[in-house]
Amino acid sequence: MRAACCLFAAALMVACATPAPRPTEAQSVVVAAASGAALPSSAAAVEPASPADATASSPKLCGCGLCEPLPSADACKSDADCAPEGPCHAKACVALAKSKPRTKDVMCTQELQCASADVNACGCVKGFCALYKKP
Numbered sequence: 001m002r003a004a005c006c007l008f009a010a011a012l013m014v015a016c017a018t019p020a021p022r023p024t025e026a027q028s029v030v031v032a033a034a035s036g037a038a039l040p041s042s043a044a045a046v047e048p049a050s051p052a053d054a055t056a057s058s059p060k061l062c063g064c065g066l067c068e069p070l071p072s073a074d075a076c077k078s079d080a081d082c083a084p085e086g087p088c089h090a091k092a093c094v095a096l097a098k099s100k101p102r103t104k105d106v107m108c109t110q111e112l113q114c115a116s117a118d119v120n121a122c123g124c125v126k127g128f129c130a131l132y133k134k135p
Contacts, residue, residue: 062133064114069125069132074098082129084117091115093122093131 060067074095076082084090087102089111102108112118121134 059115061114064112064119065133066115066120066131067133069130071125071128071130074129075127076124076129077127079123082122082124084122084131089113090117090122091131093117093129095129 059070070092072092072094074082076095081096082093083096083099083101085092085094085098086100087106088108091113117131119134120131122129122131124130125132
């Protein structure tokens with residue numbers, strides 16, 4: 001009996017020592033904003049970047065907000081015609097029809113990005129949808 005117990009304990013130690021697989025980029029590490037859980041420092045690097053991030057240069061920031069509006073090519077007549085491009089940390093404001101809304105299965109990180117819709121407004125500026133510093 002004692003040998004079986006020791007054998008079981010050894011097997012348990014080996015199983016517990018096996019590291020869990022790391023998430024891939026496709027399996028973004030995200031935390032619901034309402035959960036209050038601590039955000040891993042590596043979470044920002046795991047979230048896949050949008051193609052626009054690779055080609056666009058960083059906008060000029062004034063504090064934690066944009067210095068100047070970032071217009072899109074989408075025409076508008078009012079703020080209601082525009083929306084953030086995506087549900088999490090949108091870096092552009094686009095026509096409402098092009099926007100990807102947040103659904104119940106989308107969870108965003110608690111990270112605050114100063115050049116995104118996290119702190120900037122999305123609306124119609126000079127006839128084009130634009131991300132701009134909130135007044």
